Amino acid sequence: MLEQVNLKKAITKEEYQSEADRLKTELTMLQQEMKQIGLPVIILFEGWGAAGKGSAISKMILNLDPRGFKVYSTIDATQEEQRKPIMHRYWSKIPAHGNISIFDRSWYQDISIAQLEKHISKEELNRRTESIKTFERQLSDDGYLIIKFFLHISKKEQKKRFDKLKEEKSTAWRVTSLDKERNKNYDKYYEVFDNMLINTNTSDAPWHPIGAEDTRGAMFNIYTILVNNIKNAIAKRRAQKQVPQVEIPTISVPQTIHLIEVPKLSEINLNKTITDEDYKKLLGKAQEKLHKLHNKLYQKKIPVIICYEGWDAAGKGGNIKRVAAALDPRGYEVNPIAAPDKTELAHHYLWRFWNQLPKAGHIAIFDRTWYGRVMVERIEGFCSNEEWHRAYTEINEFEKELYDWGAIIVKFWIHIDKEEQLKRFEDRQNTPEKRWKITDEDWRNREKWDDYEVAINDMLQYTSTDFAPWTIIESKDKKFARIKAIKTLINQIEIRLGK
Amino acid sequence: MLEQVNLKKAITKEEYQSEADRLKTELTMLQQEMKQIGLPVIILFEGWGAAGKGSAISKMILNLDPRGFKVYSTIDATQEEQRKPIMHRYWSKIPAHGNISIFDRSWYQDISIAQLEKHISKEELNRRTESIKTFERQLSDDGYLIIKFFLHISKKEQKKRFDKLKEEKSTAWRVTSLDKERNKNYDKYYEVFDNMLINTNTSDAPWHPIGAEDTRGAMFNIYTILVNNIKNAIAKRRAQKQVPQVEIPTISVPQTIHLIEVPKLSEINLNKTITDEDYKKLLGKAQEKLHKLHNKLYQKKIPVIICYEGWDAAGKGGNIKRVAAALDPRGYEVNPIAAPDKTELAHHYLWRFWNQLPKAGHIAIFDRTWYGRVMVERIEGFCSNEEWHRAYTEINEFEKELYDWGAIIVKFWIHIDKEEQLKRFEDRQNTPEKRWKITDEDWRNREKWDDYEVAINDMLQYTSTDFAPWTIIESKDKKFARIKAIKTLINQIEIRLGK
Numbered sequence: 001m002l003e004q005v006n007l008k009k010a011i012t013k014e015e016y017q018s019e020a021d022r023l024k025t026e027l028t029m030l031q032q033e034m035k036q037i038g039l040p041v042i043i044l045f046e047g048w049g050a051a052g053k054g055s056a057i058s059k060m061i062l063n064l065d066p067r068g069f070k071v072y073s074t075i076d077a078t079q080e081e082q083r084k085p086i087m088h089r090y091w092s093k094i095p096a097h098g099n100i101s102i103f104d105r106s107w108y109q110d111i112s113i114a115q116l117e118k119h120i121s122k123e124e125l126n127r128r129t130e131s132i133k134t135f136e137r138q139l140s141d142d143g144y145l146i147i148k149f150f151l152h153i154s155k156k157e158q159k160k161r162f163d164k165l166k167e168e169k170s171t172a173w174r175v176t177s178l179d180k181e182r183n184k185n186y187d188k189y190y191e192v193f194d195n196m197l198i199n200t201n202t203s204d205a206p207w208h209p210i211g212a213e214d215t216r217g218a219m220f221n222i223y224t225i226l227v228n229n230i231k232n233a234i235a236k237r238r239a240q241k242q243v244p245q246v247e248i249p250t251i252s253v254p255q256t257i258h259l260i261e262v263p264k265l266s267e268i269n270l271n272k273t274i275t276d277e278d279y280k281k282l283l284g285k286a287q288e289k290l291h292k293l294h295n296k297l298y299q300k301k302i303p304v305i306i307c308y309e310g311w312d313a314a315g316k317g318g319n320i321k322r323v324a325a326a327l328d329p330r331g332y333e334v335n336p337i338a339a340p341d342k343t344e345l346a347h348h349y350l351w352r353f354w355n356q357l358p359k360a361g362h363i364a365i366f367d368r369t370w371y372g373r374v375m376v377e378r379i380e381g382f383c384s385n386e387e388w389h390r391a392y393t394e395i396n397e398f399e400k401e402l403y404d405w406g407a408i409i410v411k412f413w414i415h416i417d418k419e420e421q422l423k424r425f426e427d428r429q430n431t432p433e434k435r436w437k438i439t440d441e442d443w444r445n446r447e448k449w450d451d452y453e454v455a456i457n458d459m460l461q462y463t464s465t466d467f468a469p470w471t472i473i474e475s476k477d478k479k480f481a482r483i484k485a486i487k488t489l490i491n492q493i494e495i496r497l498g499k
Numbered sequence: 500m501l502e503q504v505n506l507k508k509a510i511t512k513e514e515y516q517s518e519a520d521r522l523k524t525e526l527t528m529l530q531q532e533m534k535q536i537g538l539p540v541i542i543l544f545e546g547w548g549a550a551g552k553g554s555a556i557s558k559m560i561l562n563l564d565p566r567g568f569k570v571y572s573t574i575d576a577t578q579e580e581q582r583k584p585i586m587h588r589y590w591s592k593i594p595a596h597g598n599i600s601i602f603d604r605s606w607y608q609d610i611s612i613a614q615l616e617k618h619i620s621k622e623e624l625n626r627r628t629e630s631i632k633t634f635e636r637q638l639s640d641d642g643y644l645i646i647k648f649f650l651h652i653s654k655k656e657q658k659k660r661f662d663k664l665k666e667e668k669s670t671a672w673r674v675t676s677l678d679k680e681r682n683k684n685y686d687k688y689y690e691v692f693d694n695m696l697i698n699t700n701t702s703d704a705p706w707h708p709i710g711a712e713d714t715r716g717a718m719f720n721i722y723t724i725l726v727n728n729i730k731n732a733i734a735k736r737r738a739q740k741q742v743p744q745v746e747i748p749t750i751s752v753p754q755t756i757h758l759i760e761v762p763k764l765s766e767i768n769l770n771k772t773i774t775d776e777d778y779k780k781l782l783g784k785a786q787e788k789l790h791k792l793h794n795k796l797y798q799k800k801i802p803v804i805i806c807y808e809g810w811d812a813a814g815k816g817g818n819i820k821r822v823a824a825a826l827d828p829r830g831y832e833v834n835p836i837a838a839p840d841k842t843e844l845a846h847h848y849l850w851r852f853w854n855q856l857p858k859a860g861h862i863a864i865f866d867r868t869w870y871g872r873v874m875v876e877r878i879e880g881f882c883s884n885e886e887w888h889r890a891y892t893e894i895n896e897f898e899k900e901l902y903d904w905g906a907i908i909v910k911f912w913i914h915i916d917k918e919e920q921l922k923r924f925e926d927r928q929n930t931p932e933k934r935w936k937i938t939d940e941d942w943r944n945r946e947k948w949d950d951y952e953v954a955i956n957d958m959l960q961y962t963s964t965d966f967a968p969w970t971i972i973e974s975k976d977k978k979f980a981r982i983k984a985i986k987t988l989i990n991q992i993e994i995r996l997g998k
Contacts, residue, residue: 066823071832079577080578170794324561
């Protein structure tokens with residue numbers, strides 16, 4: 001793509017002043033509209049060293065209300081960030097509705113510069129490129145506007161700029177030996193950048209290469225693109241609000257995802273039990289084993305993600321407690337998932353889960369999970385029809401990302417029947433120290449049992465994958481359920497450790 | 500303190516089982532009460548390596564609802580954390596009202612182990628100890644309950660435990676050469692720990708040394724202390740809610756804080772102006788100078804904190820814009836401060852500011868600040884009489900902490916008079932593209948001008964210190980104000996850089 005960029009395209013000072021002023025005012029006004037309508041915008045700047053990314057951002061943000069944007073400079077991942085999946089640090093920085101995140105360099109460093117300087121394999125490169133495309137598509141599907149600039153200058157111009165920076169005392173230190181090395185190998189970088197632009201120039205998030213040798217010309221282009229794109233996105237959003245979707249969506253899962261068959265809930269035999277004696281013996285043994293495995297996982301820096309979903313009063317809490325009791329508190333966390341708060345609602349629904357991932361070597365237990373999207377949100381209409389249909393793919397992609405990072409993903413559906421639930425609800429109601437565990441909402445949910453059963457069967461069918469399979473835990477006998485959960489967990493860890 | 504600890508205090512298995520069960524159930528119930536009443540609790544565990552901190556926490560949390568607590572392991576500060584003030588990483592982890600933060604090792608590492616292993620100076624040690632005491636007092640004053648355990652074992656016992664860990668394959672790697680070194684130098688560490696306990700055994704947050712050679716005895720003590728302390732704190736809180744404070748508090752600032760005299764608002768001459776020609780010339784020059792200084796600050800890793808307070812419509816936004824225009828966007832951030840959200844309200848009021856500090860070498864511009872406590876919160880009654888009186892000291896301490904870390908703190912009061920404000924309000928009302936800038940609240944605040952003037956004069960009088968002085972910026976002529984602000988900033992930076 002770069003060969004088509006007009007590097008020199010200049011604009012006279014007079015033309016610039018009158019036109020740019022108009023565009024800047026428009027940008028200021030558009031930000032207010034964006035806020036009102038809740039449009040989230042991501043603007044990223046990639047390009048050659050000394051191409052003027054910093055000063056372009058500097059100029060641009062002077063037209064923006066600081067309460068509505070944040071600038072992020074992407075440098076090498078910190079130690080802390082290196083212990084999370086590669087896309088974690090970008091997911092954590094997506095803007096809330098109505099806000100702007102501006103990136104000075106971005107996730108594109110991981111598939112450009114990294115190729116030459118971190119020597120990543122071809123396979124890893126492809127994987128990262130797919131991760132990025134998935135990231136941008138998921139955001140775009142959720143209504144995020146993504147504007148990507150690449151600031152282009154020639155080898156000669158870059159050298160000239162570095163030389164000029166070096167001349168001045170206060171800026172000389174900014175030119176490093178790495179910069180000089182990069183200028184010398186300009187052609188190699190050119191090829192890498194050009195391939196990156198071609199491979200990630202999607203309809204969800206197209207690239208805007210900018211000839212940056214003439215600063216005024218570059219700024220004029222940037223302002224024009226910003227104003228047009230934001231204006232269009234606002235118009236599109238308004239139109240969507242007026243004319244709701246009529247097409248009936250269907251659930252579909254990409255062919256690259258291999259689904260594993262899981263029985264329907266109605267087929268589950270809930271009469272499995274265990275004697276108290278066996279329970280005590282087996283629990284102690286299993287916990288001891290799990291404790292040892294936790295040590296090994298920690299040493300090998302393998303992260304584990306345990307997902308608990310299940311009927312109200314099915315025994316999730318007690319089950320989690322027995323798993324947790326075997327673990328070193330320095331190496332695990334229980335993440336209870338309640339209804340999203342205001343900040344969480346103003347982001348992509350997966351955002352809060354990206355922010356709660358364990359570090360490599362740690363275990364995260366989720367007490368309820370991202371599957372809320374295809375259960376409570378589907379049934380209560382907290383998301384649109386189209387959104388929950390799309391979610392199966394998004395969730396599979398999310399879990400695939402975690403798997404590729406190296407995580408072991410264990411998902412439990414803690415199962416009881418309707419009758420058993422009633423018994424337990426009544427017991428909670430009648431026992432003073434248990435009463436806090438039961439709320440009106442539990443009773444309301446119970447009335448929708450049949451709707452939930454349909455949704456859960458869909459969930460089990462479309463999100464049980466070879467890399468993140470569901471296990472149904474029969475929990476009419478809670479003790480049986482606890483042993484089965486720990487044993488399943490042990491088994492999946494041992495498989496990964498190659499035992 | 501350690502010599503008084505009974506290391507062996509044993510309890511029979513039978514005694515333990517019946518008593519501990521009762522205490523555990525009580526703890527579970529108390530957590531629910533804590534939640535209802537909004538009591539925040541900090542529990543920290545310090546002690547010898549292999550004294551059983553991890554397993555004590557493990558056992559304790561099994562009795563707690565995971566939705567209400569979080570465990571933090573304190574290890575060496577990450578690169579990221581090292582660029583923030585030392586107390587930052589602890590402030591960021593304080594619990595919300597009704598929640599529990601549990602620390603496996605804590606801020607006490609910085610004044611114990613660090614003495615022997617990081618070779619900090621006596622002076623630094625004293626400074627850190629004071630910081631910790633201030634931290635705990637501020638939290639305690641705000642209603643936080645702090646429970647501090649020190650798990651004590653003898654040199655011999657520690658060696659025995661290390662040897663046992665080494666014997667088992669899955670735990671052998673946990674015993675490092677550093678552990679062995681520490682055991683060998685047990686006596687040195689003993690002295691350091693003992694001094695730490697004595698020096699920080701305050702009434703706000705007393706220490707509970709626990710003899711930990713007998714595990715059951717230790718757990719029994721821990722449960723007892725937890726239950727008693729939480730119960731008392733709940734009772735105290737209920738009592739306070741019933742009988743409001745009658746004492747009339749006064750503003751007082753510790754003698755160690757040196758105040759600098761600032762004129763009263765009524766004494767300010769607002770007729771200072773500048774010609775357009777001078778403005779253009781001086782602005783360009785000043786911005787260029789500031790830009791160069793920003794580079795130097797970055798190189799020397801000096802953080803800068805710029806605080807903007809001022810009357811509505813005084814011109815804060817435009818003033819900030821002119822400062823920002825001179826800065827590299829990769830090295831500064833504007834933090835607009837609005838009314839606290841739900842999460843922020845559930846923490847100490849300084850918490851959100853601790854979380855928005857710049858990294859060393861960066862500049863943070865606060866568009867409104869922590870001074871909201873002694874202005875809007877005081878006037879609107881969002882905090883108690885006692886709370887805003889106490890705030891002057893808390894804020895001075897907070898800024899002192901930032902200064903000691905190495906920060907340059909520049910505080911502007913952007914000033915206009917009542918008449919000028921009316922003119923600007925009306926102008927905003929009558930200009931379509933400015934209308935979003937004026938709200939009903941602005942008009943309501945205007946009615947309370949006189950109350951604000953009293954509060955502002957108090958603020959200027961009691962928080963203008965030698966390490967963080969206030970500068971009043973006459974802003975009837977906005978251009979004059981911008982030049983004065985940038986020049987003040989340049990001046991304060993140059994003083995620090997030793998020019």
